[in-house]
Amino acid sequence: MPPDADIAASQVIDAARLDDLRALLGDALDDILRTWLDDAPAGLAAARRAGQNGDPDALMNAIHSVKGCAGNVGALELSDGAGTLERRLKRADPALDLDAELTRLDTCYDRAACHIRTLIRS
Template structure:
């Protein structure tokens, strides 16, 4: 797992994406962000369960879902890290430390959630 400084060098939230969503959705964005905060941990948990059960297809599906939902709300770091993991899983990278990568995703989610909570206006 790369050191946290590697992750910290990348943006956590895509501010332009958030601004675009706010312009399009107005206050409805707050509900979307709240829903994401509630739902995203379930996707991460599903990935961990699939990994522990040795179910590669379910694992890839869960990681793909995390990637997409994170991208939808501008959680760019989580989306990008999920995308890298998804590609590594698809090519069955023998050097992959799945537990470390899932822990890294949890850390990315925590960082994104902290930022997103500050963006909710109402």
């Protein structure tokens, strides 16, 4: 799937962050990005399971992990979205539609993954 033309890459990926990581890590960044591409869906799935099981601690841990890992690889939209969800969970927002928010995060991951795949060199 090509990157979504309606969403600017700058909203999805922090290019400066990835440039800094590339300067620091060189080609090792490609392995890190591949690992993130493989691991991030499991974090999102863990959040969904925790929500379905009514386990607020596991849900918070999963969302916090998604936020941090996404931020580490410059997946800006996903990290910001997970951060917003994390804050809403902390304050027990009564208007929160958890299923819709997790679906939105899945979409953010898909967009980030499309962009990141184009950046992997080897």
